[in-house]
Amino acid sequence: MPYEIDETHDPSLESWVESANDPETDFPIQNLPFVAFHPGDNDPDETFGVRIGDSLLDLQECYAAGLLDDLKKQTAHPINFVFRPGGDMAALCEASRDELTAIRRAVSALLADRAGELGTSDELRARCLMPVQSSTPLRYTEIGDYTDFYASIHHATNVGSMFRPDNPLLPNYPWIPVGYHGRASSVVPSGTAIRRPVGQQAPAEDGGTPSFGPSKLLDYELEMGIVIGRGNELGEPISIDNAEDHILGMCLLNDWSARDLQKWEYVPLGPFLAKSFASTVSPYIVTMEALAPFRVPAYERGDNLPQPLPHLDSDHNRAHGAVDVTLEVYLSSQRMRDEKIEPMRISTGSYRHMLWTPAQMVTHHTSNGCNLQPGDLLGSGTVSGPKRENRGCLLELTWDGDPWAEPPVMKPGTERTPIVLPTGEERKFLADGDEVILKGFCEREGYRRIGFGECRGIITPARA
Amino acid sequence: MPYEIDETHDPSLESWVESANDPETDFPIQNLPFVAFHPGDNDPDETFGVRIGDSLLDLQECYAAGLLDDLKKQTAHPINFVFRPGGDMAALCEASRDELTAIRRAVSALLADRAGELGTSDELRARCLMPVQSSTPLRYTEIGDYTDFYASIHHATNVGSMFRPDNPLLPNYPWIPVGYHGRASSVVPSGTAIRRPVGQQAPAEDGGTPSFGPSKLLDYELEMGIVIGRGNELGEPISIDNAEDHILGMCLLNDWSARDLQKWEYVPLGPFLAKSFASTVSPYIVTMEALAPFRVPAYERGDNLPQPLPHLDSDHNRAHGAVDVTLEVYLSSQRMRDEKIEPMRISTGSYRHMLWTPAQMVTHHTSNGCNLQPGDLLGSGTVSGPKRENRGCLLELTWDGDPWAEPPVMKPGTERTPIVLPTGEERKFLADGDEVILKGFCEREGYRRIGFGECRGIITPARA
Numbered sequence: 001m002p003y004e005i006d007e008t009h010d011p012s013l014e015s016w017v018e019s020a021n022d023p024e025t026d027f028p029i030q031n032l033p034f035v036a037f038h039p040g041d042n043d044p045d046e047t048f049g050v051r052i053g054d055s056l057l058d059l060q061e062c063y064a065a066g067l068l069d070d071l072k073k074q075t076a077h078p079i080n081f082v083f084r085p086g087g088d089m090a091a092l093c094e095a096s097r098d099e100l101t102a103i104r105r106a107v108s109a110l111l112a113d114r115a116g117e118l119g120t121s122d123e124l125r126a127r128c129l130m131p132v133q134s135s136t137p138l139r140y141t142e143i144g145d146y147t148d149f150y151a152s153i154h155h156a157t158n159v160g161s162m163f164r165p166d167n168p169l170l171p172n173y174p175w176i177p178v179g180y181h182g183r184a185s186s187v188v189p190s191g192t193a194i195r196r197p198v199g200q201q202a203p204a205e206d207g208g209t210p211s212f213g214p215s216k217l218l219d220y221e222l223e224m225g226i227v228i229g230r231g232n233e234l235g236e237p238i239s240i241d242n243a244e245d246h247i248l249g250m251c252l253l254n255d256w257s258a259r260d261l262q263k264w265e266y267v268p269l270g271p272f273l274a275k276s277f278a279s280t281v282s283p284y285i286v287t288m289e290a291l292a293p294f295r296v297p298a299y300e301r302g303d304n305l306p307q308p309l310p311h312l313d314s315d316h317n318r319a320h321g322a323v324d325v326t327l328e329v330y331l332s333s334q335r336m337r338d339e340k341i342e343p344m345r346i347s348t349g350s351y352r353h354m355l356w357t358p359a360q361m362v363t364h365h366t367s368n369g370c371n372l373q374p375g376d377l378l379g380s381g382t383v384s385g386p387k388r389e390n391r392g393c394l395l396e397l398t399w400d401g402d403p404w405a406e407p408p409v410m411k412p413g414t415e416r417t418p419i420v421l422p423t424g425e426e427r428k429f430l431a432d433g434d435e436v437i438l439k440g441f442c443e444r445e446g447y448r449r450i451g452f453g454e455c456r457g458i459i460t461p462a463r464a
Numbered sequence: 465m466p467y468e469i470d471e472t473h474d475p476s477l478e479s480w481v482e483s484a485n486d487p488e489t490d491f492p493i494q495n496l497p498f499v500a501f502h503p504g505d506n507d508p509d510e511t512f513g514v515r516i517g518d519s520l521l522d523l524q525e526c527y528a529a530g531l532l533d534d535l536k537k538q539t540a541h542p543i544n545f546v547f548r549p550g551g552d553m554a555a556l557c558e559a560s561r562d563e564l565t566a567i568r569r570a571v572s573a574l575l576a577d578r579a580g581e582l583g584t585s586d587e588l589r590a591r592c593l594m595p596v597q598s599s600t601p602l603r604y605t606e607i608g609d610y611t612d613f614y615a616s617i618h619h620a621t622n623v624g625s626m627f628r629p630d631n632p633l634l635p636n637y638p639w640i641p642v643g644y645h646g647r648a649s650s651v652v653p654s655g656t657a658i659r660r661p662v663g664q665q666a667p668a669e670d671g672g673t674p675s676f677g678p679s680k681l682l683d684y685e686l687e688m689g690i691v692i693g694r695g696n697e698l699g700e701p702i703s704i705d706n707a708e709d710h711i712l713g714m715c716l717l718n719d720w721s722a723r724d725l726q727k728w729e730y731v732p733l734g735p736f737l738a739k740s741f742a743s744t745v746s747p748y749i750v751t752m753e754a755l756a757p758f759r760v761p762a763y764e765r766g767d768n769l770p771q772p773l774p775h776l777d778s779d780h781n782r783a784h785g786a787v788d789v790t791l792e793v794y795l796s797s798q799r800m801r802d803e804k805i806e807p808m809r810i811s812t813g814s815y816r817h818m819l820w821t822p823a824q825m826v827t828h829h830t831s832n833g834c835n836l837q838p839g840d841l842l843g844s845g846t847v848s849g850p851k852r853e854n855r856g857c858l859l860e861l862t863w864d865g866d867p868w869a870e871p872p873v874m875k876p877g878t879e880r881t882p883i884v885l886p887t888g889e890e891r892k893f894l895a896d897g898d899e900v901i902l903k904g905f906c907e908r909e910g911y912r913r914i915g916f917g918e919c920r921g922i923i924t925p926a927r928a
Contacts, residue, residue, distance in 0.1 A: 144608075144648060144649055145609075145647060145648050145649050147736075150733060170731055170732065171666075171667075171670070171671070172664075172666075172674075172728055172729060172731070175664060175674050176664055176674075176728070176729055178729070178732075178733055178736075179733070179736055180644070180645070180733040180734050180735075180736055181644065181645035181646055181647055181736065181740070182645055183609060183645055183834060184608060184609050184648070185608055185609050185698075185834070185835045185836070185837050185840070186698055186833075186834055186835055188698070195698075195699040195833055197832035197833055198701070198831060198832060198833070199831060199832045200636075200639060200640055200773070200831075202635075202636075203635075206635070207635070209770065209773075210636075210639050210640075210773070212773050212774075212775060212831075234649075234650055234652070234659075234741075234742070235659040235741075235927065236927075237662070237927070258832070261832065264636055264640070265636060265640055265642070266732070266733075266734075267634055267636070268634065268642075268730070268734070269614060269642055269643065269644040269730075269734040269735065270644050270730075270732070270733040270734020270735070271644075271733065271734070272611075272642075272643055272644055272645065273828070273829075273831065273832040273834065274832075276645070276829075276832065276834040277698075277699075277832040277833045277834055278698070278833075306673065309664070309673075309674070309676050310676075311676060364737075365737075367662060367663060367664075367676075367737065368661035368662060368663045368722070368725065368737040368738075368740065368741040369650075369659055369661055369662070369741045369742075369927070370647060370649070370650055370737065370740040370741055371649045371650055372649070373649050376649070463699065463700075463701070463833070
């Protein structure tokens, strides 16, 4: 295991926050994801803590109340800044693995100890613990740079086969974790409304005039977000063995995409306005420590794909580099909400099926000397798996062809097969009023299930 | 004229800072570019001011000394923050055009008034004015996002003709200012050493194993940087008529490029590690106010190219949208410096020859609702002109073919023609120890010449 399994992962451990002991919760005491939030509906202040059951524990208040005095001695000054008023999660990103483990143990003990100061004092609890409903989770910190990868071989094969049925994967694909720079300013927290973007679309005929108007092919992309912890100096690459020391944790990411804008603009320099109108992140950063029990071998390349070059390869990465996160996409139309119909699950898959691991992405990204900075966001790329039900975006999901072949064969030029919602409404791409909800969780025999919460966004009409 | 020409542009205006009256200086009193700097060699503090002749005027000291009291009344609170200790140029970015004009007038008056308080007091001058040699100019502010465009039709034609001689321009090129997200964390100030990047390069044969090592095809790209002033809210596009109200000013930009990494990685999602190891910006932000006399019509599209769609077009942009900046690239090898040989000018051109104007880039960028933020950097893309001597990077400059045809015809697959340096050394791409120096200036009959200073970087060997 790349990370120590300790008493904080014990599946029998319970919290005095009763909602954390519900077997269905994403947030048992074994999870403890970090979150930035406004402590009240009308409170402009921002604070920082962990999610536990249906509540948020304000670690700045705990620190002020002296509940983290032991931890203070085990962590360095800059990290402790996150626990003080005005402290930002960027400070936490500087923490070492040992410090993150110390924080996890301290917070776990605080939430397990029924007889302790916090567990027994109504006044302290009122000050430090609040229902998630009365607070507003935020984007975890300012994001300096956002990089989006393309690490699912199934996604790359599906999309590639739309354009090149005989040769879907480009020659560089098995060798480099293909990625591109994304737009950091428009990364928004879960729940932010997503205005349908306007943009140029290809002319109907070669040589014609392009049109300009609301996107007609608006899509989501199911991704994992990898949050960078410690940065590296410009010119100093991060080796595969050290890569995970630079990752704070993971979240859910919806990399909304306007496919018609993308098709017209992306040659030769890549996606731009098709992506930069918004990307949504879930608020809870599940730490690599919490994910320790759910590490699995990297993608098995077999005889069909070459092994990576040495700088992107290690025994440890092959054995434990991937993370087994089950992912789900739910869709809810305005009419479904009006008729009180639950969101419909339209796909499911696992992050473990990616060709490239988080460590390989970090090492590749810095191999040229590029500097990562605390809080930077790496997107995994659309998470698609081997089956039709594993396709991570509508571009793939509604494409016609032979969906049960492995990999599925997509036929260019054919009609799309719409998704039929419980109301009878059909969707090839997203309609105004549609809400997309991403969910993710980890399960393994002998361990407590932990989850990522939700990453939500409703499409609002284009600007008039 | 898009901006008022006023007494600050009067070519007969002189400063009591005598070096500013040298006809050769880039920084007469008619220029007054903003600059962030460390006031001394060993001073960790950062301050803010303008360049004048061979000196820097510290506007935070001027403000503290009461020399800007009149200005204080004409500008809003957030902008005045830049004048206070610790103030960052990001605050200045929020200024309106009226406020920027008021700042320009106040600083111009301060530096013109020989009989004034600053002009006559040795003590005040010692406090507020310092030789540029004893200070360290910095990157102008934290850059949230960096976007690189591809706005020179000559560059796009040259590069396109290497791969597609019969059809060098892609169909979208006349319609959209093609751009892509760049890496903000590795934008460095002029003078920063540039470590040769390491990376993957294409296999020698199809289906072979790629190599991994120092880039062999390291290049510079001559660009203009456009510094965003006021931002826009997510979801709220900026119209072509308002676009320049969101631009603080311009600087020089070298978008270093590793062509071998680029060739292997860039399909299908665009340049990534080939660019993200470093981009260099010059420290002086020449304001749109200072550039007012040098505005010229946008690229004349004639009968061969369609006019832009209405949202990217305006009479004003057609008549005044471009900026006439003469640009030069100088190269100096280690041996040239050892032998005290001056840097060699290897190309020259003008920013006026770009297909897309700064306003069109801003409007396109935000047309999908993407939010620009104060201090964001837009790169123009490589500035190449119609002639061989106007080519803005070595990829174009050393390519064989018919260089005097207009546009030059590039023959794929032929040998490169090296540049021969005064020492007899030859260059097809950059060697370790090479220094690249970009310069830029504006000249027009009846106006004082103003310049951008220099954007420098020396290539150091790849990491062992």
